[in-house]
Amino acid sequence: MITIPGVKPYFKEDGFILYPGDALELIPRLPEESVDMIFADPPYRLSNDGFTCHAGKRASVNKGKWDQSKGVEDDFKFHFSWIAACRAPLKRNGAIWISGTLHSIYQCGYALQLSGYKILNDIAWYKPNAPPHLAARYFAHSHETLLWARKYKNSRHTFHYRKMKESDWPEDFLKKPGRQMRSVWAINTPPAEEKVHGKHPTQKPLALMVRIILACTNPGDLVLDPFTGSSTTGLACWLTKRQFIGIDVEKEYLDLSIKRLQDIQRVGGVRTRRARRKRPPALPSRGQVPIQFDESGAVAEFMKELEEIRKRAGA
């Protein structure tokens, strides 16, 4: 597996590597044209001491020091620097995904254009369960934007069109069976089961990441997440047999990533609470990993469902 030469991984196992450090320093050290896809969920830089609503209560919007804005120009320089740096390690036919809110996504889009990428789609990830807007002075924020771009204007990106159109996506009420997948996706924010090992303030749902990985990569491909956080991207890679490199400045989040990975390995898939979720999760299992924590038989039943989902998705 590809590694960052001269840099000691924080964690390395079976196609899943985590590096502690600054993405701006580590991205340029990756071997040239070594990565098939990059998924980046960079800091939104929205932590401005304002308030939001969490579980029905007033809560600070602050995510951490890493998320503080340093002003429009400095924020743009940051996004332009890492986006431009991502070109060298990306393979010729490689692609990049970037997620963000209004605070960051326009800067990232402009930086992609300035750096020579071709933007292919902007996905509106609609969160049906987004919290209300407490001050009642704006429309309630209920989506994030995901940009998908390829390295060159004329390169050949990977896109599994039929898989997207014909597979089942039970978590998304907007996706009509057998119809083309459109650019608005309805997926809830991560359920409690995905946060049993701790909370990352901007954790992405596994269903969102599995969809992107299945759409735009092949088994065995290498995916880089330079702002990995709790490594939802990495878990989606592990579940779908892709290789993964994640980078984060905060070791606390790398520890959370390791706990999440080990949980999935132990359970042989993702935890669900069948009593709370009647629909099966749209996640494939990575194969026969012994199940150890099952007390009620629910996991065995869940494994059967996963196998069916995996077959339907052709993963």
Ligand SMILES: C[S@@+](CC[C@H](N)C(=O)[O-])C[C@H]1O[C@@H](n2cnc3c(N)ncnc32)[C@H](O)[C@@H]1O
């Ligand atoms: C929006 S969060 C990513 C969340 C992730 N997608 C998940 O599902 O958990 C951004 C992450 O970038 C990290 N970060 C901020 N600045 C960084 C930098 N310069 N280099 C590497 N990581 C950085 C933060 O610690 C944070 O975990």
